[in-house]
Amino acid sequence: MAVGGQMARNLQREEAHKATLKRSSLAFFSARESEHKLHSLYVLNGAMLEQSIGFSALSEVGDGIALGYLDGRIAYANGALIELAGLAPDQTRDMSFFELLDGFRTDIFDEPVIAVRRVLQTGEAYERELHFPDRNATYGFRISLVLQNSNGTSGSSSLTSSPTNSQTAGVSQPLCLALTVKDLTLLKEYERLKSDMISLMSHELRTPITSINGFAELLTADEGLPEQAREFVTIIANESQRLSRMINTFLAVTKLQRKDRQEVLKIPLRLDEVVKETVASLQTVAKKRRIRLVEQPTQRLPPVAADKSMIAQAVRNLVSNAIKYSPERTTVTVSTALEAEAVRLCVEDRGYGIPAEARDRVWEKFYRVVRDDQDKDEESTGLGLSFVREVVEQHGGTVNLESEVGRGSKFSFTLPRL
Numbered sequence: 298m299a300v301g302g303q304m305a306r307n308l309q310r311e312e313a314h315k316a317t318l319k320r321s322s323l324a325f326f327s328a329r330e331s332e333h334k335l336h337s338l339y340v341l342n343g344a345m346l347e348q349s350i351g352f353s354a355l356s357e358v359g360d361g362i363a364l365g366y367l368d369g370r371i372a373y374a375n376g377a378l379i380e381l382a383g384l385a386p387d388q389t390r391d392m393s394f395f396e397l398l399d400g401f402r403t404d405i406f407d408e409p410v411i412a413v414r415r416v417l418q419t420g421e422a423y424e425r426e427l428h429f430p431d432r433n434a435t436y437g438f439r440i441s442l443v444l445q446n447s448n449g450t451s452g453s454s455s456l457t458s459s460p461t462n463s464q465t466a467g468v469s470q471p472l473c474l475a476l477t478v479k480d481l482t483l484l485k486e487y488e489r490l491k492s493d494m495i496s497l498m499s500h501e502l503r504t505p506i507t508s509i510n511g512f513a514e515l516l517t518a519d520e521g522l523p524e525q526a527r528e529f530v531t532i533i534a535n536e537s538q539r540l541s542r543m544i545n546t547f548l549a550v551t552k553l554q555r556k557d558r559q560e561v562l563k564i565p566l567r568l569d570e571v572v573k574e575t576v577a578s579l580q581t582v583a584k585k586r587r588i589r590l591v592e593q594p595t596q597r598l599p600p601v602a603a604d605k606s607m608i609a610q611a612v613r614n615l616v617s618n619a620i621k622y623s624p625e626r627t628t629v630t631v632s633t634a635l636e637a638e639a640v641r642l643c644v645e646d647r648g649y650g651i652p653a654e655a656r657d658r659v660w661e662k663f664y665r666v667v668r669d670d671q672d673k674d675e676e677s678t679g680l681g682l683s684f685v686r687e688v689v690e691q692h693g694g695t696v697n698l699e700s701e702v703g704r705g706s707k708f709s710f711t712l713p714r715l
């Protein structure tokens with residue numbers, strides 16, 4: 298249909314061209330006719346000028362942009378795209394859109410025809426990150442369908458295909474294909490350097506902290522030490538332990554987000570057993586804060602495929618938060634439930650709650666909610682929940698949060714059942 302539509306437009310253009318040739322030259326002598334012609338010329342001139350402004354603006358854009366007619370010819374390619382495709386400026390003149398796409402073939406983008414066909418059939422953009430080891434380059438690559446709405450405006454397929462848009466704008470006609478190529482090479486390099494530096498720093502910090510902690514602990518056991526000195530070395534020991542916990546959390550999150558991270562090792566896992574172990578290991582912490590920590594298991598829960606140590610750490614983070622962010626004499630409940638295709642784990646508290654504007658942001662790295670009555674010794678890195686989300690999403694699950702300030706929070710996540 299799309300190519301048919303393009304052909305119809307080509308025919309229309311040709312017809313119009315023929316019609317002007319057939320007109321008798323006498324028509325030129327009619328003043329009215331000439332006036333009309335002149336007017337049409339102005340309109341045409343204006344439209345062409347507008348189009349050339351659009352194209353000139355595209356030529357200034359740093360990202361590569363090309364437009365292709367639906368019959369496979371190139372309508373436009375800017376300088377950046379020609380350069381990214383490794384072509385000479387005049388080479389695109391007789392090229393087809395597919396020949397242009399051929400310049401970006403990689404292991405994952407090996408069949409341009411199939412990719413374009415999918416875009417035409419579904420209307421959804423084809424988006425990939427392409428690596429070119431020979432050029433040592435990474436490109437953000439996108440092929441999309443540009444649609445013309447019945448009201449004459451055009452837009453990208455991914456925007457106009459949403460139900461609300463198509464209802465208001467009527468039926469959209471495919472107009473052309475758009476190719477956008479962003480050079481991400483430098484960005485990727487910076488990301489890699491940053492993450493290398495972070496893990497190097499964290500590793501380098503761990504060694505001195507271990508010895509500070511080790512010697513401080515030795516000193517706390519020394520009976521001959523004056524009382525005040527003993528008190529001070531206890532503080533040193535506790536604080537260095539705290540620092541080392543923070544660095545470990547930080548390392549765990551950065552390791553998860555590294556590009557070259559190892560695939561998570563998934564084996565059948567019973568979530569209710571993880572809950573039981575976590576609750577048991579955190580009972581002393583809860584007791585210290587006078588919080589009742591209870592588990593509410595579900596009978597006959599199917600297993601999930603997961604990496605036990607990662608999921609256990611995620612559950613531990615949620616339960617520790619619930620204990621940490623609740624006042625004394627409240628209850629924290631950890632429950633599991635079976636859903637259609639997933640198993641859900643829920644940690645509910647009657648604690649401080651999280652304000653609406655912070656609810657989406659608590660999952661971000663380093664984000665922390667500031668409370669008026671906050672204890673200044675509260676151990677907080679803002680990394681615990683970002684670890685939870687990263688782990689859950691790597692396992693194909695989702696995280697969720699419901700909360701009300703002053704009443705409590707309910708954090709939960711799902712994992713696909715086996």
Ligand code: ADP
Nearest residue numbers: 618619622650659665666677678679680681682
């Ligand atoms: P951390 O606890 O180390 O600060 P997290 O990523 O685990 O880091 O949590 C981010 C922020 O979300 C916390 O600083 C806290 O303000 C808020 N938060 C997390 N869990 C709860 C909870 N159960 N109740 C209230 N606030 C919470």
